[in-house]
Amino acid sequence: MRSSVNLSHYKRVMGQGTKARKFLLWFLLIIILALSFKASQIDIRAFIDGMPHALSLIKEMFPPDFTRWKRIITLTAETISVGFWGTFLGILVSVPLGIFSAKNTSPNAVIYNTSKELVNLLRAVPNIIYALIFVTTIGIGPVAGVIALMLATVGLLGKFYAEAVESIDPKPVEAIEAAGSHKLSVIRHAVFPQVFPLFMGYNLYALDHNIRAAMALGLVGAGGLGIELFTQMRSFNYQKVSAILIVMLIIIIAIDRVSAYLRKGIIEGTLFSANKFRDYVLMAIVAAMAFISIYFIPVDLKEIVYGLPRIWEFLSNMFPPERSDIPRYIWLMLETIAIGICGTFFAIVISIPLGMLAARNVTHSPVISNAAREITNFLRGIPDLVFALVFVAAVGLGPFAGVLALALHTAGFLGKFYAEAIENIDPKPVEAVEATGARFLQKIIHAVFPQALPLFNSYNLYILDRNIRAATILGVVGAGGIGFELIMSVRLFEHQRTATLIIIILITIMAVDRISAYLRKKVV
Amino acid sequence: MKWQGHGNAVPLQKEAKMLEMESIHKRFNGAEVLKGVDLKVKKGEAVALIGPSGSGKTTLIRIINGFVVPDNGRVVVLGKEIDYRKRDELRQMRRRIGMIYQLFNLVDRTSALDNVVSGALGRMDRGFELISSTIGLFSREVRERAMELLSFVGIEDKAFERVDRLSGGQKQRVAIARALMQEPEILLADEPIANLDPKTSQKIMELLTKTNREKGITIITVLHHLKSVRDHSHRVVGLKDGEICFDGRTDCLTREHLSSIYGFAGEYECAAA
Ligand SMILES: Nc1ncnc2c1ncn2[C@@H]1O[C@H](COP(=O)(O)OP(=O)(O)O)[C@@H](O)[C@H]1O
Ligand SMILES: [Mg+2]
Numbered sequence: 001m002r003s004s005v006n007l008s009h010y011k012r013v014m015g016q017g018t019k020a021r022k023f024l025l026w027f028l029l030i031i032i033l034a035l036s037f038k039a040s041q042i043d044i045r046a047f048i049d050g051m052p053h054a055l056s057l058i059k060e061m062f063p064p065d066f067t068r069w070k071r072i073i074t075l076t077a078e079t080i081s082v083g084f085w086g087t088f089l090g091i092l093v094s095v096p097l098g099i100f101s102a103k104n105t106s107p108n109a110v111i112y113n114t115s116k117e118l119v120n121l122l123r124a125v126p127n128i129i130y131a132l133i134f135v136t137t138i139g140i141g142p143v144a145g146v147i148a149l150m151l152a153t154v155g156l157l158g159k160f161y162a163e164a165v166e167s168i169d170p171k172p173v174e175a176i177e178a179a180g181s182h183k184l185s186v187i188r189h190a191v192f193p194q195v196f197p198l199f200m201g202y203n204l205y206a207l208d209h210n211i212r213a214a215m216a217l218g219l220v221g222a223g224g225l226g227i228e229l230f231t232q233m234r235s236f237n238y239q240k241v242s243a244i245l246i247v248m249l250i251i252i253i254a255i256d257r258v259s260a261y262l263r264k265g266i267i268e269g270t271l272f273s274a275n276k277f278r279d280y281v282l283m284a285i286v287a288a289m290a291f292i293s294i295y296f297i298p299v300d301l302k303e304i305v306y307g308l309p310r311i312w313e314f315l316s317n318m319f320p321p322e323r324s325d326i327p328r329y330i331w332l333m334l335e336t337i338a339i340g341i342c343g344t345f346f347a348i349v350i351s352i353p354l355g356m357l358a359a360r361n362v363t364h365s366p367v368i369s370n371a372a373r374e375i376t377n378f379l380r381g382i383p384d385l386v387f388a389l390v391f392v393a394a395v396g397l398g399p400f401a402g403v404l405a406l407a408l409h410t411a412g413f414l415g416k417f418y419a420e421a422i423e424n425i426d427p428k429p430v431e432a433v434e435a436t437g438a439r440f441l442q443k444i445i446h447a448v449f450p451q452a453l454p455l456f457n458s459y460n461l462y463i464l465d466r467n468i469r470a471a472t473i474l475g476v477v478g479a480g481g482i483g484f485e486l487i488m489s490v491r492l493f494e495h496q497r498t499a500t501l502i503i504i505i506l507i508t509i510m511a512v513d514r515i516s517a518y519l520r521k522k523v524v
Numbered sequence: 525m526k527w528q529g530h531g532n533a534v535p536l537q538k539e540a541k542m543l544e545m546e547s548i549h550k551r552f553n554g555a556e557v558l559k560g561v562d563l564k565v566k567k568g569e570a571v572a573l574i575g576p577s578g579s580g581k582t583t584l585i586r587i588i589n590g591f592v593v594p595d596n597g598r599v600v601v602l603g604k605e606i607d608y609r610k611r612d613e614l615r616q617m618r619r620r621i622g623m624i625y626q627l628f629n630l631v632d633r634t635s636a637l638d639n640v641v642s643g644a645l646g647r648m649d650r651g652f653e654l655i656s657s658t659i660g661l662f663s664r665e666v667r668e669r670a671m672e673l674l675s676f677v678g679i680e681d682k683a684f685e686r687v688d689r690l691s692g693g694q695k696q697r698v699a700i701a702r703a704l705m706q707e708p709e710i711l712l713a714d715e716p717i718a719n720l721d722p723k724t725s726q727k728i729m730e731l732l733t734k735t736n737r738e739k740g741i742t743i744i745t746v747l748h749h750l751k752s753v754r755d756h757s758h759r760v761v762g763l764k765d766g767e768i769c770f771d772g773r774t775d776c777l778t779r780e781h782l783s784s785i786y787g788f789a790g791e792y793e794c795a796a797a
Contacts, residue, residue, distance in 0.1 A: 432629035432699070435589055436706050437619030437646025442658050446642045450634045 033345060039338035040399040040480065047404075050395035057393055061242035068240060071228065072247055077297060079224035080251070082142050083211030084293035086149025090210075091203055093154045098161025104173075105165055105187055116162070123155030124509045127213050128385075128473040128483075129502065131222035132490050137314045138307025142223030146299050149210045149217075157206055164198040165191060201263045208259035215248050216383040220476060220487070226385075230477075233389055245382070252381040258282055318499035325497070329482065329504050336481035337508065339399045340468030343406025347467075348460055350411040355418025356444065362422060372415070379412030384470055388479035399480025406467045406474075414463055421455040422448060457523040465516035472505045540567040541603070542710055542742045543588065548597035550583055550766075557583050558594070559766040565710075565744065570736045572753040572774070573746045575763035576786055581746045584763065585712050588744070589621045590614040602709060619646035622703030622741075624713035624732075628695040632688040636679065636698045639687055640670040643705025673701040677731060693724035700731060704739070711735065713745040717752065725749065729756045750782070 066072070097115050099105045106112035130148035138144055173190040181189070218226020225244055232240040262282060265271030272279050356362050358372035387405035395401050425448060433447040475483025482501060489497035543565040550558040557580045565571055573581050586592040587599060593608040600606070601617055608614065622643075630639050644666050648657035656662070674680040677697040682690060687698055696716060703711055713732065717725035729752045736743045747753050753760060753774065760777050762770030762785040770781045 426632075428625065428627060428629040429631040431591065432623065432625060432702075433631070433642055433645065435591070435618055435621070435623040436643050436702070437615050437617075437649070438642070439615065439645070439649055439654065439658075442645045442648075442654075445658055445660065446638075446645060447631050450631050450638075454633070 032341065036338035036341040036345075039335050040342045040403050042342060042403060043400055046395050046400060054390075054394035057238060057390070060238040063239065064243040064246055065237070065239035066243045068243075072225070072244060075225045075228050076247055076251065078142055079214045079218075079226075080211055080289065081293035081297040081299070082145040082149065082214040082217070082223050083207060084290050085146040085299050086210045086214070087153055087203065087207045088290070088294055089146065089150040090153025090157060090206065093150065094157035094161055097154060097158045099165060099187060101158060102162040102165035104168070104170070105191060107183075115158070119155055119158035119162070120510070121155075121506070122151050123159060124506050124513070125151070125155070125502070126469055126473050127152040128217065128220060128476060129486065129505070131217045132220050132476075132487060133314065134307070134311075135221045136490050136493075137310040138303055140221040141303075143299050143301070143303045143307075145214060145217040145222035145224060147304065148222060149213060152213070153206050153210060156209070157202055160202040161195070161199060164195045164202070168194040197266050197269070201266045204259045204263050204266070208255050211255055212252055212383065215252065216385040219385055219389075229386065230389070233393070245386070248386070249378065249381045253377050256377070256380070258286065262286070314495060317495035320496065321499035321503060322494070322496040323500065326500065326504075329485065329501060332482040332485060333504050333508055335399060336471045336483075337468050337512075339402045339406065339471040339474065339481050340464060342403040343410065343467045343471065344460065344464045346403065346407035347410040347414050347463060350407060351414035351418050354411060354415035355422060358415060358419035359422035361427065362444065362448070373419070376412045376415040376419075379408050380416070381412070382409065384409035385474070385477055388474050388477045392478050397478040402471060402474040402479035402481060405479060406470060410463050410467060414459060417459040418452070418456060421452045421459070425451040454524050458520045461516045461520045461523070465512055468512050469509050472509070541565070541600070542567050542569075543744075544598070544600040545587070546598040548584070548587060548599065549595045550580070550587065550592065551595055557766050560597070561763075561766070561768055563761065563768065563771075565742060567742055568736070568740050569742055569759055570733065570757045571744045571759045571761055572757035573744060573761050573763060574748070574750075574753060574785065579763045580766045581763055582714055585714050585744070585746060588710075588712060589618055589623055615646065619706060620709045622706050622708035622711040624696070624699055624703055624711065624716045626715040626718045628692070628699045630687045630695055630698055630702075633686060635684050636674060636687055636690065637667065637670055637683040639698050640673055640701045640705050641666060643702040644669075646706060670701070670705060673704050674698075676704070677701045692720050693728060696720065696728050697731065700728075700735070704735065708741060711741050711743045713743065715746050715748065718748060725752065732756065
C-alpha cells in the first residue's frame with residue numbers, strides 16, 4: 001500500500017531551510033573549534049608523552065606528608081577567614097549597591113545607572129587580578145585576598161540582590177507607601193522581608209564561592225593555603241603537595257554540601273522544619289566559623305588605610321595605557337579565548353558520559369551513579385589553577401596545560417548539571433520509545449537528549465563564558481594565555497602595560513558575557 | 525527490509541492466540557492490585573478493558589509489554605512465554621507490541637516525523653542500521669514509510685512541525701503513527717482519549733478501529749467512555765479490584781454488568797437491552 005506521499009516535496013517545502021541553517025551552524029562551530037585547537041596547541045602527542053610523567057607525579061604524591069600539619073592548619077584557618085571576611089565586607093557594600101541598582105528601589109536614574117555599571121565592572125574583573133593588584137600595592141598577605149574577594153563579591157551579590165529586589169511582589173510595597181511612609185521604611189518593612197530568604201541563599205553561595213577562591217588566591221601571594229601549595233610544588237615536594245590538596249578537597253567538598261543543603265532549605269522554606277536538630281547544628285557551625293574568622297583572626301584593616309596612597313599611585317601610574325603592544329596583546333587574548341573554547345569542548349566531551357552515568361534515571365545503579373557523582377565533586381573541588389599547576393608539571397608550560405585544567409575542573413560542573421538536567425526530564429516519552437523495542441543508546445539519543453539539549457546548551461554557554469574568564473588568569477601559573485603578560489607587567493611595575501592588558505581583558509569578558517547571555521536566552 | 529500491507533479484515537474466528545495471561549498476581553507495597561487475572565486474546569480482536577480507577581487496568585497493560593513484572597503467573601505473547609529477566613528477549617517482544625498513552629508521550633521539541641521514525645528503532649537493532657539509527661540517520665525507505673503513516677492517520681501536512689505545537693488530537697495521531705511504524709501485531713492503548721474533547725475522541729477511536737480492520741492488528745484499549753466501548757470494540761473485559769468480573773461480547777454487556785463493575789450504570793445504553 002504505497003501511498004503517493006512525496007517526501008522530497010515536503011522536504012523542499014518545510015525541512016530544507018532549517019536544515020541549511022543547522023548545517024551552516026555546525027560548519028562554523030567546527031571551523032572555530034579547529035582554529036582554537038591550533039591556537040591552544042592541542043597536542044595529543046604531548047598528552048600521551050606527558051601521561052607517564054603525570055602518573056609518576058601522582059605516584060610521588062603518595063603517601064601524603066602531613067609533617068607540616070601545624071602550618072597547614074594555620075593556613076587553612078587563614079583561608080577560611082579570608083573567605084568569610086571577603087564575603088562579610090562584600091555583603092556590607094552590596095546591600096546598598098544592590099538596592100540602588102534595582103529599578104524599583106533606586107532613588108533616581110543617575111544612581112541606578114552608575115551603581116549598575118559599577119557592579120558590572122566589578123564582576124568582570126577576575127578575582128586573581130584584584131589580588132595581584134593588591135598584593136603589589138598593599139603587600140603580600142591575607143589583606144590583599146580579603147579586598148580582592150570583597151570586590152568580586154560586590155560584583156556578584158550586587159547583581160543578585162538587584163534582581164531579587166526587582167522580582168518582588170509590588171502589592172505590599174504599595175500598601176506601605178500608601179500609608180505615607182518614608183522610602184527607607186518602605187524598604188525596611190515591605191522590600192526586605194520579601195527578599196531576605198533569597199539574599200541569605202545568595203550570601204551562602206558567595207561564601208562557598210569565596211572560600212573556594214581563597215584557596216587559589218595564595219598562588220599570587222594573597223594569603224591562605226595556595227601560597228604553601230605553590231611553594232611545595234615549585235620545590236617538588238609532591239608528598240607535601242598532596243597533603244595540602246587533600247585538605248583543600250575535604251574543605252571545599254564539605255562547604256559545597258553544607259552550602260547547597262542550607263540554600264535549598266532557605267529557598268524552599270524547609271529549614272528548621274523537618275530535621276530541626278541537624279539544621280540548628282549546621283547553622284551553629286557556620287555561625288561559629290563566621291564568628292571565629294571575623295573576630296579571632298582579625299585581618300589588619302589598617303593595612304588598607306596605609307595601602308590607599310599606594311593604590312592611588314598604582315592607578316595613576318596606569319595612565320596613559322601603553323599602546324605599542326596592543327596587536328600582540330590582542331593575539332594573546334585570542335589565544336586565551338581559544339583556551340576557553342577548547343577547555344569547554346573537552347569538558348563537554350567528558351561530561352556527556354559522566355553526566356549520564358551520574359543520572360539516576362539512566363543508570364538505575366546507585367553504585368555507578370554515586371561513583372560518577374563523587375568524580376564530579378572531586379573535579380569541582382580542585383580549583384582550576386591548581387589543576388593547571390599540576391598539568392604544567394605534566395605536559396609543560398603553555399596553553400595545552402590550561403586547556404586540560406579547564407576541561408577537568410569544569411567537567412565537574414557540567415557533569416553535575418547534565419545529570420540534574422537528565423534527571424528532570426519527562427520520563428513518559430522515554431518509556432514510549434523504550435516500548436517500541438529501542439535499545440539503550442537509541443533510547444538515550446532519541447528520547448532523552450532532545451529533552452535535555454536546550455538545558456545542556458545553556459549550561460555549555462555558561463561554562464564557556466566562565467572558562468574564557470578563567471583562561472585570562474591561567475597564565476599566572478604558566479598555563480598559557482594573556483595572564484602571563486599580566487602578571488609579568490605587575491611584577492615589573494609596568495603599570496601602563498598592566499592598564500592596557502586589564503582593559504583588553506575587561507572588554508573581552510564583558511563582550512563574552514553579553515553574547516553568552518543573549519545566546520542562552522535563545523536556546524532555552 | 526520489506527514493507528507488506530496486510531490483507532483486509534482478518535476474520536474473527538481465526539484461532540491464533542495473540543495473548544494468554546494465566547493467574548496473574550501483582551502486589552505494590554503489600555496491596556494486591558491484580559488478584560489472579562486470566563485473559564486470552566485472539567488475533568484481530570478489538571478488546572475494550574474497562575473498570576473503575578485503581579482497578580489495575582494500567583498495571584495489566586504494562587505487564588503485557590514488560591514494564592511491570594508480575595509476581596507470579598504466566599504471560600504468553602505471540603506464542604512465546606515472557607521471561608521478564610531476559611532484557612533482550614523483552615525488547616524483542618516490545619518491538620511487536622505498539623503502545624498508545626493517555627498523555628501521548630511524544631518527544632517534545634522534535635518533529636512529528638522524527639517521532640514517527642523513532643518507532644522503527646526497535647527493528648533497526650543490528651549492525652550498520654543500529655549505528656545509523658542511533659545517531660539519527662534513517663534510510664529514505666523508513667522516512668517514506670513514516671510519511672505514509674502520517675497520511676494514514678491524516679496529518680501528513682504536520683510532518684515537520686514540532687510536536688509541542690500540535691493539538692491533543694494531532695499528538696495522539698502522531699503517537700498512533702509511531703506505534704504503527706513498529707509494524708506491531710498487538711496495539712495496546714491506555715485511555716487514549718481521556719485527554720481529548722468528544723469530537724476528537726470520536727475521530728481517534730475511528731482511527732484505531734480503522735487500524736484494527738485494515739491492518740488486522742489486535743487492539744486492547746483501556747476506555748472509560750462507554751459509548752466508545754460500544755461502537756469500537758468486539759469484546760469487553762471488565763476489571764474490578766484486580767479481578768476480571770466480566771468478559772464477553774460487547775453486545776452482551778448489560779446495565780447490570782456495568783453497575784456491578786462501576787457501582788452504577790452511568791449513561792450506557794445497552795445494546796442488548
Ligand atoms: N508503580 C507502582 N507503585 C506502587 N503502586 C502502584 C504502581 N502502579 C500502580 N500502583 C497502584 O496500583 C493500583 C492500580 O493502579 P492502576 O493499574 O494504574 O489502575 P487503573 O489504571 O485501573 O486506574 C493503584 O492503587 C495504584 O496506586
Ligand atoms: Mg490507568
